[in-house]
Amino acid sequence: MGRLNIKNINPNVVEAKYAVRGELAVRSEEYRAKIRKGDASDLPFDHVISANIGNPQQLDQKPITFFRQVLSLLENPLLLQHEDVLTEKLGYKSDVIERAKWLLSHVGSVGAYSASAGVPAIKESIAKFLERRDGFHADPAHIYLSGGASSGVNTLLNIICAGPDTGILVPIPQYPLYTASLAVLNATCVPYYLDESSNWGTCFEEIKSSYEKAKSDGIDVRAIVIINPGNPTGASLTEADIRSVIDLAVLENLVIIADEVYQTNVFIGKFHSFREILLKAQKENAEKYKGVELASLHSISKGMVGECGHRGGYFELIGFNEEVEAEIYKFVSITLCAPVIGQCLVELMVNPPREGEPSFELYDKEYTGIFNGLKQRASALYEAFKDMEGVECGEPQGSMYLFPTITLSQKAIEAAKKEGRTADEFYSMRLLEATGVCVVPGAGFGQKEGSLHFRTTFLAPGTEWVGRVKEFHKKFMDEFR
């Protein structure tokens, strides 16, 4: 009965997989609801830890005061009629008030649609940030504000993908937004494996061979996605790795999509943007690197900002054809504009208080505190994994995740099969049921045949939950020995 059923709706949507918010996440929300209702006496835990998703403010991360003070004035500009109360009674510094006035003068009301590609003054602010970060001029005309990086990725893939013959190189493991979006668009994902043995770096030969294989299958491979720093791996690419990806893009005429949302979550090494390395290469050898098409994305959801719920981000285009950009403009205009408060947060992220300004001291303290806290939690979790039988994990490098390998017994693998699950799904479900800790099985990101992983954020505070994970793991290993 019914007009719509699973067999006649869009098969591309049915095909898409998105484990980050899949069965385990749904189950964990059910547990959370039970606990909230006081109806959890049958559960062996009293709270749920959502380590399945990089959602800092759901856990312990506090928003940065300067950002939120400015936003409160943007939401209620009538407060600006009481500057003395703001400064004397409520701790708002003068730069908070100035920034709010400046944004309002350009935005008008945050309740109005902005221009389709974003507020012009905010695009200019982003361009200046890119110039400071990379040392090369940026043109606001090629910057597009988006509702988080996800919506930017959606726009880019909608433009690039022209059907099942279009191939996009995607790293494995990867954040499943890419495979899910390609499935919805009925385009072809061309996977290339990251090298776990070298800290999940990219390997020129591996990418080249994936490319060649797809090409020989008749696929028109048009673009390569790079997530740097990596999700779920945390790996931060070296300048040489980036250069070799760019060289491959030149060789095979590929568009580069650089997902750089974790650019400030770097513990080891230094973040280099694709933009910086490309523009440097173009300066050195204009002829060779001429016309490379690069789209790079950033977001307010990650880093020390962590404002996922505000859905803000942007992408910048380099080397794109003018008519193609006109289509991108049209595509984003159909959804009208990115959330304006999120756009304002992008402005605050790329243009935070500077040394000497009234809000700098607190901003700097909060920012550094968050950074160090993340690093400490990552280390604590890493140390715990070291103690766990059959668990191997590289040193935390960045992003918000660890992605350990787990080696499970044949008995566990068979028990999983009986439930119609992969072994890592089985393990993760048992973990959730026993501890309330929700992780994502490696299968959700892709992994080499025969290997098993899970991804966990290291955002949750405290160490008690890590102890629960260790205890569960020991029991699980014993049960299936």
Add this chain to the structure above:
Amino acid sequence: MGRLNIKNINPNVVEAKYAVRGELAVRSEEYRAKIRKGDASDLPFDHVISANIGNPQQLDQKPITFFRQVLSLLENPLLLQHEDVLTEKLGYKSDVIERAKWLLSHVGSVGAYSASAGVPAIKESIAKFLERRDGFHADPAHIYLSGGASSGVNTLLNIICAGPDTGILVPIPQYPLYTASLAVLNATCVPYYLDESSNWGTCFEEIKSSYEKAKSDGIDVRAIVIINPGNPTGASLTEADIRSVIDLAVLENLVIIADEVYQTNVFIGKFHSFREILLKAQKENAEKYKGVELASLHSISKGMVGECGHRGGYFELIGFNEEVEAEIYKFVSITLCAPVIGQCLVELMVNPPREGEPSFELYDKEYTGIFNGLKQRASALYEAFKDMEGVECGEPQGSMYLFPTITLSQKAIEAAKKEGRTADEFYSMRLLEATGVCVVPGAGFGQKEGSLHFRTTFLAPGTEWVGRVKEFHKKFMDEFR
């Protein structure tokens, strides 16, 4: 050169049209930028009026104080440590503070992702609103928060459309989101004309004959879109009209997509939701109306709320198959969640201050003021159109638009042709160039062959701009007589 060009990118995106933010809108933004830079001495006007888009707060409409006070506290919860200052110095009433606390207790931080389909407590609030509005129980489990209604429409069409054979009945004239989204999805738009002679109402026979024609062309017509009150027409459907659409849906097994974002913008008649009329019909004749699938959408962008920039809305599903809903859940989860501040505004919209509560008086005054202001402006514009040669316009009924017919001379039609434009595009471009007033040509919404229209909002304050339009029109008619 370049990897991507207009010939090889997604042809479905290239095919899509979206005039609301098309060439005229782009040109008007260029004028606005020139004026801002003080570089407008060659323009015959000194400001631009964006009457092309229903964007109330870009023009004169002030946000509702209660809403924005609550939002300011959600953005900066530290303010709640100073309740005395808020109430004594800043005019925040106790119900503002209570509501903010209540929302924060359910949302946590507005900077965190919510559950994919939205904050559970906000879904419950919406369900209660639907019950009050329609007199029938609503289940929060079938409510999905979205980033404006546009993103809800995008979700629904992505699920329903399974390729070029899928047909969706769309009213003409229509808000071009529908045709643009269907083009991107490579599905078939099955147009049915609204009846201008009966206030742009729906006509059972007309819809039926469009349906039959598409069916005989081999199209699998699955759904019918209704925009009520109408955009661009303003028409508010009668109970009988709605019932006849539902009867057609039963007869031909169609999903109903009811776009009800203008439900409070009604000057003539009374708004009836599809939900109310369907549930009433089911109560009367359970057998006949069993299993009808209805998706209805609402938004914070329109009405007296007018908070477009916050990108908030929801849709509710009735009668949908469980497996199909699971796919809808997965689809929305890929984009993570609707902006959380926008979700909170949805809560405030559906649950505003009530009589006797401290903020009610001001809320009511502001709400009524906006409503009356819109009605007055609509009347003033309508009166002006009456005086204009060759312009015919029905009495303003609702929404935020008037959609007059214009009759242009053969000479004007030929001058338009020479520029490669339709006559209504030509007229609208000349209007913009002469007055700075940006409207949307009827071609952007669809109109009967040989008829010409334009859509203008009646949001802009004052009458001076209306005078400019009249003066332009006279000159235009004289020039092309």
